[in-house]
């Protein structure tokens with residue numbers, strides 16, 4: 131396999147940014163700057179980075195409450211994301227949303243949705259609109275394997291296939307839905323198979339390998355744009371941290387976590403690069419420094435941000451309140 | 455013989471005792487077993503009762519709530535736990551179209567002895583999809599009983615009462631109450647479903663409330679008392695049935711009404727209470743009734759905004775002043 135060093139460096143930098151950003155969030159949470167529920171993406175970075183590389187600016191993205199990585203990879207500025215986490219007006223949702231509800235019209239980022247499987251029907255509707263208006267766009271919809279048990283998952287896959295809609299479904303199978311292991315939630319644990327049952331072209335991909343994710347997402351989007359039909363990718367991955375800040379992790383073995391850490395997407399990238407082009411240099415130290423300064427700047431920006439006027443509490447309940 | 459324990463421990467103790475005494479009782483819901491419950495209510499129960507009676511379900515609210523109805527129809531006494539009221543909306547069809555209707559549409563043949571517990575309420579900076587108080591909304595539906603335990607004693611008693619009831623009972627536990635501590639006496643006979651409780655007697659104002667707002671109301675009543683205004687605080691305990699008799703008796707004594715509810719005002723339980731007072735005790739009123747409820751917004755994340763959206767002690771005190779001005 132051929133690897134372009136600049137491509138590799140770009141992926142590494144993006145994944146590193148997400149990793150360090152999430153670590154900073156954890157720290158800010160323990161100091162009570164960030165509150166509410168906080169779900170970290172550590173371990174799963176390759177998926178958002180790989181898929182976003184394949185998605186175009188015109189395409190739409192729908193994610194879940196575990197969406198910090200998707201937002202960063204999509205290009206929402208780290209500053210706007212950090213400000214959101216600190217509940218400031220400068221945040222990507224004006225401090226209204228918090229960790230679980232990032233939105234950004236500029237990058238067509240439609241959430242940040244915290245009802246499991248709630249994003250799938252939205253993707254169907256977004257894609258339906260694109261199809262009707264003959265726009266050459268794809269809707270990329272991320273969700274966890276836990277969502278597969280919900281009725282909305284099945285209804286949406288059926289509608290997407292029945293109506294032949296341009297959707298890329300990305301299932302982030304990290305093997306757990308909170309404390310519920312895949313074996314305890316699914317009678318058929320191959321999720322791609324379920325999508326196939328709806329007549330959707332589906333495959334499993336190594337979600338710890340950013341090159342593999344990007345390649346399969348690029349193929350998928352090209353195929354969707356060619357024939358207008360949905361495609362389903364199941365990314366096999368693992369979350370290295372607890373489900374949220376309230377999780378004592380009673381349900382899984384530390385050795386299992388350690389085993390998966392051997393497949394850390396940052397390490398996988400380095401190993402792949404070394405095999406493909408021995409001796410090539412990523413310049414990790416420089417990237418660490420770059421990333422650290424982006425995060426430092428984001429934190430300072432967020433801390434200096436403003437709190438929304440309480441008088442505006444009821445603004446945006448209806449569209450009459452949206453600034454022209 | 456009473457002990458001081460947390461609200462969480464009280465619910466857990468009630469579930470444990472019920473399961474020890476009745477083979478038909480089982481608990482089912484997302485992460486109630488291995489994870490220990492999203493609010494740690496069921497922690498330790500899996501070990502004691504095993505996976506057949508502490509059932510971890512996949513994320514399928516409609517499916518497992520419906521399964522609870524089916525099991526109840528077929529002789530079991532299931533307790534279904536739904537993580538929070540927002541997720542119960544995925545099970546709304548089963549709750550409203552099936553659980554609430556079976557007895558009536560079968561001409562009295564099939565009752566549904568099902569208990570559904572869920573967390574409710576805001577105040578944890580969880581934003582627009584995890585903070586709602588929809589218990590008053592469920593109280594709209596004939597066929598359901600809606601319980602809102604505020605105290606540790608009620609958290610314990612109401613689970614037992616609900617399990618003894620032949621019909622579907624929904625129990626709403628405010629998420630911020632789980633850590634609260636209080637007295638539990640296992641020997642005293644529980645106050646039956648549908649009975650409100652006067653938590654503080656008073657002669658000047660009736661504060662009608664339930665759930666977490668009870669504690670804000672009691673705090674406000676203390677402040678008002680220092681100013682010479684004696685508020686009577688009524689804990690509804692049950693939103694359906696509503697205890698009209700206790701409400702009207704208090705109104706006839708104080709002639710002034712303030713309702714405190716974390717739900718929204720429009721089309722709400724607070725509106726229903728006002729309507730009933732209008733119907734049954736209109737001539738007793740000396741002033742227009744007042745309400746302190748949540749702002750009509752989907753709920754913000756930022757702390758200062760969320761706190762501004764919620765009922766607060768100061769707002770209750772201010773409403774009390776307003777009521778006393780109208781002479």
Ligand SMILES: Cc1ncc(C[n+]2csc(CCOP(=O)(O)OP(=O)(O)O)c2C)c(N)n1
Pocket residue numbers: 196244245246247273274275276277278302304306307308373484513515537541544
């Ligand atoms: C309908 C619904 N039920 C329950 C929850 C509570 N909850 C939040 S995340 C989660 C686990 C979801 O797991 P998965 O879909 O695999 O995503 P992951 O967290 O692993 O990324 C649960 C049960 C919810 N948000 N929405």
Ligand SMILES: [Mg+2]
Pocket residue numbers: 274275276302303304305306307308
């Ligand atoms: Mg998962």
